[in-house]
Amino acid sequence: MSTIQKRQKVVKSHPGLSLKQQCKLLEIHRSGLYYKPKGESLLNLKLMKEIDRYFLEHPYYGVERMTDYLNLDLGYRVNVKRIRRLYKLMGLQTIYSKPKTTIRDKTNYIYPYLLKNIKIDQPNQVWQTDxxxxxxxxxxxxMAAIIDVHSRKILNWSVSNSMSAEWCTELLNDTVEQYGTPKIHNSDQGSQYTSDLYIAALKKHQIQISMDGKGRALDNIYIERFWKSLKYEKIYLNPPNGGLDLYQKVKEYIEFYNTKRRHTEIGKVPP
Known part of the structure; x- marks a missing residue:
């Protein structure tokens, strides 16, 4: 049983046992459950919710434009420094289409983007994660998730109160254990995915490494579409009250997404 599966078992275990007792039985550390939400001031939490909703629709909005939107359209009085910090805390990276005349310095790419012009016609050919x-x-x-690009199935997911490389690597290894290895793994250039730990795991499984170009709007589009669906169809409608409630809501939605929700891009059928 993988570590992620053990954590999920704790969530469903008998309420008569304490969290500490359940973790001891399953040989996992209590802190590894990752189910305690992170806190911020009430103002920052309100701002983050506004930013998240607007950024989903306008992912090309940088810090300064978002600050203008919050102040001029919504009536807040906040400065660029605060919004820049919240962007970093939320892991947001502005995306935009690069002019074709722009020549990028190849050294800016940690690994090249391998999905351009390739035909993706089978499961386990390409995974995307975010x-x-x-x-x-x-x-x-x-929340981190891994999607199979061909089928649009969410293969695995996890929630956490930190964005550590260890957490992402654990999710990758657990997914490989369940589904085997893909030919190509695509991600952005976030520090988790460019870490020595994560890269070593990909190389160990002999998976080709593909990374989005910085600022490229469409490179990781399939997982981005999933985030939008999850938030608009589940999270925003009934915000989770605590980490375990979040876990249950995400679990319910992914079961629906993978088995019942029809996807236009694959012929209006579920994954």
Whole structure:
């Protein structure tokens, strides 16, 4: 049983046992559950929710434009420094289309983007992964997921109150254990995915490494579409009240997404 599966078992275990007792039985550390939301001031939590909603629709909005939107359209009085900090805390990276006349310095790419002009016609050919901020009734958490690009199936996911390389690597290894290895793994250039730990895991499994170009709007589009669906169809409608509630809501939605929700891009059928 993988570590992620053990954590999920704790969530569903008998309420008569304490969290400490359940963790001891399953040989995992209590702190590894990652289910305690992170806190911020009430103002910052409100701002983060506003930013998250607007950024989903306008991912090309940088810090200064978002600050103008919050102040001029919504009536807040906040400065660029605060919004820049919240962008970093939420893991947001502005995306935009690069002019074709622009010649990028190849050394800016940690690894090249391998998906351009390739035909993706089978499962386990390409996986994409990403991390997103999840607003909650009180506080916030992060969620990581891995999607199979051909089928659009969410293969695996996890929630955490930190964006560590160890957490992302654990999710990758657990997914490989369940589904085997893909030919190509695509991610952004976030520090988790460019870490020595994560890269070593990809190389160990002999997976080709593909990374988005910085600022490229469409490179990781499939997982981005999933985030939008999850938030608009589940999270925003009923904000989770605590980490375990978040876990249950995400679990319910992914079961729906993977088995019942029809996807236009694959012929209006579920994954």
């Amino acid at each position: 991390i997103t901020y999840i607003p909650m009734f009180r506080g916030f958490m992060y």
